[in-house]
Amino acid sequence: MNTRDINNFFGDMDLFLMDVILKGHVKEGTKVLDVGCGEGRNGVYFLRNRFEYHGWDTDESKIKLLSYLAHSLETSNSHFRIGDFRTVESTQKFNFIICSRVLHFAESSEIFLSMWLKLKSLLVDGGIIYASLDSVVDNMIGNNEGEGMFSFPDSKLRFALTTELYNEMKKGFEEIEPLRTLVHHKERAQSFVVLKKLPS
Template identity: 30%
Template sequence: MSVDINNRYGLNPAHSEVIEACNAIKPCKALDMGCSNGRNALYLSQLGFDVTAVDNNPDAINMLRQIASEENLDNIDARIYDINDAKLTDEYGLIACTVTLMFVNPANVDEVIKNMQSHTQPGGYNLIVCAMDTTEYPCPVPFPFTFQTGQLRSAYEEWELLKYNEDVGTMHNGATLQFATMLARKPAE
């Protein structure tokens, strides 16, 4: 599926947590926050999701637009957007934010998460994967932001946590660090 498209354009495969989440989430209106060149957006679009893909890098957005055009994918809307602004306007059934929050200004992270939560439809999902910096596993990469133990969980205490862990993992560049990984469902109103 997207592996072929992603390979064709030199992109990494979709994030493993996005692939896993799609086993439980039916196609809906989705937001890929910090989409880069679109590896997750392409995967979601091919599963039938109506994808808005945002990133503050115009070159990445232009590349994703080009790929979507060449592949005749009319269910990807790629937009330039600075996540730090925390000004989403639409409602989504899924907001995926994988390995993105660590590049957000630390002063804005709480507001970004609140903005994601308020723009998730009742019964919708947030998927977050973000680096951590803990005493046991100091982060070897100087990201602007990293979660502390339990910090992501506490931000979603009102939601149903379908998956939550703070496991050690490896980045694509080989760096070993701890990640907060969460798939949460917003309560249906």
């Protein structure tokens, strides 16, 4: 398989998400929820293969583009929804949840934890969640401005994951991959969370 084949197969997927898949954590046939799916950057692999894929996003135009992509791939098991996952009413539960670069839109630690608990409620026991978000774990980059908000060298103010918050996130979960943190051009850091929900 050459580079082009790999790109066609996985799309422009997060590398750490690809790692989770290649390690066998996401079984074929899994019911997948992609929160903040956008135009489907992380969804191509799931649309191409035997998964029940659900994409949720607040941006109607992006959902339309992703629906078009799903149609072009001739997938028969994809479902899309416009709305904020925090307020969406759903009785469905999912085996695997992707939440890539969404949680750092929280405006305080309290809001962040409420978002996290909402995601947890959508996950089956034994289900896995993959999340990526801005981070100051290990005090890498960022100045604390209070309420979980940090200023970064790129002059932006954003919510960021701390070690204390990560410990809160792990309650009721098993860590199946260690927390990984990647520094981008000494301007910001991003952490990648992979946790498995324990039986209630």
